[in-house]
Amino acid sequence: xxxxxxxxxxxxxxAICHLSVLLAGFFAPGSFEVQNRNLAFAPxxxxxxxxxxxxxxxxxxxxxxVLRPGSFAEYEENQQIGYPLHFFVPGxxxxxxxxxxxxxxLFGTGEETRIFLLGTDAYGRDLFSRLLYxxxxxxxxxxxxxxASALLGLVLGGLAGYYGHWVDExxxxxxxxxxxxxxxxxxxxxxxxxxxxxxxxxxFFLLIGVLGVIGWARxxxxxxxxxxxxxxxxxxxxxxxxxAPDLYLLRTHILPFASGAALNQMALYIPQYILAEVTxxxxxxxxxxxxxxxxxxxxxxxxxxxWGSYWWLFSPAIxxxxxxxxxxxxxxxxxxxxxxx
Amino acid sequence: xxxxxxIAVCLPILLGPFSLIAGTSELPLTxxxxxxxxxxxxxxxxxxxxxxxxxxxxxxxxxxxxxxxxTLNPLTAIDNISRxxxxxxxxxLIHVNRDSQQPEAALAKSWTVSPDxxxxxxxxxxxxxxxxxxxxxxxxxxxxxxxxxxxRTHAPQRDLLMISGKPIAVKKIDAYSVSFxxxxxxxxxERLFDSIAILPRHLLQRLYEAGQLMNxxxxxxxxxxxxxxxxxxxxxxxxxxxxxxxxNPYYWKSDAKRQRLPYLDGIAAVFVTNxxxxxxxxxxxxxxxxxxxxxxxxxxxxxxxxxRKFRLYxxxxxxxxxxxxxxxxxxxxxxxxxxxEKQSWFRTVAFRQAVSSAIDRESIIRLxxxxxxxxxxxxxxxxxKLWMNRSIPPPVRSLPRARELLxxxxxxxxxxxxxxxxxxxxxxxxxxxxxENVQRVQIATLIQQDLKELGMGVSLVSLESHTFLxxxxxxxxxxxxxxxxxxxxxxxxxxxxxxxSKGGTHVWHLKSNNTPSWQDEIDLLMQKQSITLxxxxxxxxxxxxxxxxxxxxxxxxxxxxxxxxxxxNRVGNFHPVILGDYTLWNVEQLFIHKEPGAxxxx
Numbered sequence: 001x002x003x004x005x006x007x008x009x010x011x012x013x014x015a016i017c018h019l020s021v022l023l024a025g026f027f028a029p030g031s032f033e034v035q036n037r038n039l040a041f042a043p044x045x046x047x048x049x050x051x052x053x054x055x056x057x058x059x060x061x062x063x064x065x066v067l068r069p070g071s072f073a074e075y076e077e078n079q080q081i082g083y084p085l086h087f088f089v090p091g092x093x094x095x096x097x098x099x100x101x102x103x104x105x106l107f108g109t110g111e112e113t114r115i116f117l118l119g120t121d122a123y124g125r126d127l128f129s130r131l132l133y134x135x136x137x138x139x140x141x142x143x144x145x146x147x148a149s150a151l152l153g154l155v156l157g158g159l160a161g162y163y164g165h166w167v168d169e170x171x172x173x174x175x176x177x178x179x180x181x182x183x184x185x186x187x188x189x190x191x192x193x194x195x196x197x198x199x200x201x202x203x204f205f206l207l208i209g210v211l212g213v214i215g216w217a218r219x220x221x222x223x224x225x226x227x228x229x230x231x232x233x234x235x236x237x238x239x240x241x242x243x244a245p246d247l248y249l250l251r252t253h254i255l256p257f258a259s260g261a262a263l264n265q266m267a268l269y270i271p272q273y274i275l276a277e278v279t280x281x282x283x284x285x286x287x288x289x290x291x292x293x294x295x296x297x298x299x300x301x302x303x304x305x306x307w308g309s310y311w312w313l314f315s316p317a318i319x320x321x322x323x324x325x326x327x328x329x330x331x332x333x334x335x336x337x338x339x340x341x
Numbered sequence: 342x343x344x345x346x347x348i349a350v351c352l353p354i355l356l357g358p359f360s361l362i363a364g365t366s367e368l369p370l371t372x373x374x375x376x377x378x379x380x381x382x383x384x385x386x387x388x389x390x391x392x393x394x395x396x397x398x399x400x401x402x403x404x405x406x407x408x409x410x411x412t413l414n415p416l417t418a419i420d421n422i423s424r425x426x427x428x429x430x431x432x433x434l435i436h437v438n439r440d441s442q443q444p445e446a447a448l449a450k451s452w453t454v455s456p457d458x459x460x461x462x463x464x465x466x467x468x469x470x471x472x473x474x475x476x477x478x479x480x481x482x483x484x485x486x487x488x489x490x491x492x493r494t495h496a497p498q499r500d501l502l503m504i505s506g507k508p509i510a511v512k513k514i515d516a517y518s519v520s521f522x523x524x525x526x527x528x529x530x531e532r533l534f535d536s537i538a539i540l541p542r543h544l545l546q547r548l549y550e551a552g553q554l555m556n557x558x559x560x561x562x563x564x565x566x567x568x569x570x571x572x573x574x575x576x577x578x579x580x581x582x583x584x585x586x587x588x589n590p591y592y593w594k595s596d597a598k599r600q601r602l603p604y605l606d607g608i609a610a611v612f613v614t615n616x617x618x619x620x621x622x623x624x625x626x627x628x629x630x631x632x633x634x635x636x637x638x639x640x641x642x643x644x645x646x647x648x649r650k651f652r653l654y655x656x657x658x659x660x661x662x663x664x665x666x667x668x669x670x671x672x673x674x675x676x677x678x679x680x681x682e683k684q685s686w687f688r689t690v691a692f693r694q695a696v697s698s699a700i701d702r703e704s705i706i707r708l709x710x711x712x713x714x715x716x717x718x719x720x721x722x723x724x725x726k727l728w729m730n731r732s733i734p735p736p737v738r739s740l741p742r743a744r745e746l747l748x749x750x751x752x753x754x755x756x757x758x759x760x761x762x763x764x765x766x767x768x769x770x771x772x773x774x775x776x777e778n779v780q781r782v783q784i785a786t787l788i789q790q791d792l793k794e795l796g797m798g799v800s801l802v803s804l805e806s807h808t809f810l811x812x813x814x815x816x817x818x819x820x821x822x823x824x825x826x827x828x829x830x831x832x833x834x835x836x837x838x839x840x841x842s843k844g845g846t847h848v849w850h851l852k853s854n855n856t857p858s859w860q861d862e863i864d865l866l867m868q869k870q871s872i873t874l875x876x877x878x879x880x881x882x883x884x885x886x887x888x889x890x891x892x893x894x895x896x897x898x899x900x901x902x903x904x905x906x907x908x909x910n911r912v913g914n915f916h917p918v919i920l921g922d923y924t925l926w927n928v929e930q931l932f933i934h935k936e937p938g939a940x941x942x943x
Contacts, residue, residue, distance in 0.1 A: 303617065
């Protein structure tokens with residue numbers, strides 16, 4: 001089989017994004033929740049090579065932002081002291097992959113000052129760190145929920161297609177009900193039914209669960225169609241005539257045939273589910289403060305003032321668009337090449 | 342370089358169908374230049390002459406409203422927008438001047454009070470007419486009070502007109518005199534007449550007899566079937582777009598030159614979707630007046646004042662206050678089972694005081710309100726100059742004091758700095774906020790961080806407003822919550838509903854049978870001040886109420902935001918105040934300057 005043009009750029013974007021958020025604690029120079037109340041809406045820290053006296057420095061350095069007296073959020077650099085940037089600096093404690101603790105950060109300036117690569121939000125929290133930690137919620141909700149949908153669709157669609165008759169009838173009618181549901185409103189309704197106080201971890205898994213369950217219908221219908229064809233193939237009929245049990249046939253011959261469709265759907269669902277999480281958090285119904293997600297970070301953009309004044313708050317939107325485009329590109333690639341495994 | 346404000350103005354255009362602005366632009370809704378000629382008053386009418394700059398007649402004022410009115414029925418309106426709109430079309434017997442905050446003669450030209458403070462005789466102005474030309478007299482007044490007191494009407498003001506559980510007895514003395522007898526003396530009884538809109542008996546008598554008054558004057562009622570004594574009358578209502586009022590030709594106020602008011606030919610209120618859309622409309626010049634500006638929008642518009650010929654006003658703190666309150670209700674165990682043990686913390690005065698001490702109100706003011714708010718110790722704001730208890734100290738953040746209070750209440754800290762109660766239970770609770778209100782969500786986020794420094798684990802639960810209210814007022818499923826209330830009037834009587842344990846908005850004890858002794862004392866004091874006629878004595882009583890609130894802190898009062906409004910320079914007689922809707926309290930005196938250089942600020 002010849003592959004179409006492999007979307008290396010899209011795959012690189014996705015790889016970088018997922019790796020960065022997976023190791024958010026390492027890449028983030030600070031904590032996502034520490035409020036620097038004297039640095040609300042501080043612009044991105046400038047990285048210098050030339051100091052105020054015009055001297056060149058090989059090691060990049062930053063100046064500390066200082067609030068201009070009498071202003072609300074206008075800052076100037078205190079050029080009296082420069083803080084050199086270092087790699088692998090100790091800093092705030094975090095968990096690597098949720099397993100062990102570490103204090104090593106990829107870069108930073110030490111304890112004296114903080115570097116805000118993408119500026120700060122309304123509470124003076126580092127946007128770059130929040131973007132990385134927020135990606136953990138947003139990207140992995142999409143990835144895990146889409147995987148759940150695809151697996152569920154593969155199993156239920158496979159069973160419906162293989163056994164036919166009433167199994168098929170019942171499964172497909174239920175699938176139609178799920179397809180007809182306005183999923184965003186359903187999500188809002190499900191969230192409203194949940195207990196009042198759900199901790200962020202539980203919210204994360206609930207979101208994955210709910211999204212995964214409501215999205216099974218489309219892959220199930222596709223898989224069913226493929227299974228209906230696959231089960232009549234000669235090699236399947238031959239295996240059956242040799243006495244192969246149903247489970248063996250499904251596992252070895254039929255479902256692998258349909259897995260391409262499921263993968264295809266998964267690539268389509270990931271961006272949709274990322275968007276669903278972002279939407280819910282945007283409306284304040286996803287994970288709650290201070291845990292970041294791209295949705296609740298974008299919440300600030302609802303306000304008129306932010307649009308014109310603090311452009312760096314758009315950074316989650318820019319990353320989100322890039323990730324979504326990359327996923328759609330990947331989906332097109334899968335679709336064109338109709339992968340089967 | 343294009344200014345940020347310009348970019349913001351362009352955005353709705355760029356966004357096209359996704360524009361923030363509601364309604365359409367088909368209507369040429371611009372403030373029309375003044376053209377009408379003022380009419381002189383007749384000698385048969387007893388006019389009320391008002392002070393102020395002599396204006397120019399004509400023109401239409403464009404304002405914006407963040408939602409449509411729900412009704413035009415003064416008897417049943419409860420939301421602010423409906424009440425604001427109805428206020429343009431109706432008048433009351435005695436009116437609280439929104440500027441001086443004192444009651445003044447309105448449709449009643451004078452009144453007398455009996456020595457025992459129970460009987461009021463009001464003398465009405467002669468020769469007045471409703472907006473449909475029909476004469477006004479004492480029968481309309483008696484009919485109005487009958488209507489408000491009629492149980493079938495379900496008027497929200499009915500409770501106000503019941504003194505000690507008995508309705509005010511209203512009796513016609515002659516065509517222009519009416520007596521009002523109260524079951525017992527009532528402090529500031531004159532204020533009871535404010536906002537009781539006088540209704541036209543000739544239009545509504547039949548409906549009253551049929552028990553149909555709660556259904557009158559909907560938004561679809563033809564304008565000819567609505568009449569009032571306010572400065573304007575309904576001209577046109579277009580759902581989703583606007584409501585237009587025209588001048589009431591029979592209005593009963595005049596200026597110093599004996600010209601009949603209002604000066605304006607009409608008012609158009611356009612409906613917008615939110616605060617930002619309202620600010621955009623004002624900035625682009627589509628509306629003439631804006632009230633209730635958010636601090637963020639104020640900051641943006643402030644830069645453009647001169648260029649765009651409008652002026653913004655920061656009126657200082659009004660009567661609005663935000664507070665954090667604890668769920669102290671007696672609840673059955675099936676409602677939030679985990680709440681029971683948390684209530685043992687919430688019911689500890691030292692715990693509540695520690696929470697108050699740990700909250701950095703200055704940060705809230707600086708980060709959320711950009712310095713345009715005032716820290717509060719109790720619910721009476723600095724805007725309420727007469728009734729504020731100045732002996733109560735301003736709130737000061739002190740983590741050492743908070744820790745000391747918690748230590749005294751047998752709380753302790755674990756190895757990671759987390760706070761535990763005497764039973765070793767980690768102190769963790771949630772704060773319920775209304776998602777739509779950005780400021781409250783921000784306040785909660787700051788409090789979350791403040792209390793973390795005390796070792797408390799605080800989570801935020803944000804719900805849309807209807808669900809939020811359901812949790813607070815109906816299901817009681819919450820631990821703590823942040824709310825904002827606005828007093829309609831500085832007088833303590835308007836606080837009874839909040840402060841007395843039987844009040845409808847007494848949020849911290851809504852469903853409690855075992856009220857603490859200090860709450861019983863507040864109940865008694867609020868009752869006592871309502872029947873005390875001596876102002877000094879009332880002040881002492883209300884000061885004591887504030888002392889009790891400060892000492893026991895059933896709610897942690899946070900801040901009172903400044904009132905921020907604006908108007909185009911061409912709007913004359915614009916004197917915003919901290920009461921009501923802030924900007925249109927003297928709408929009959931507002932006018933549009935005819936000559937381009939004549940306006941303020943030019």
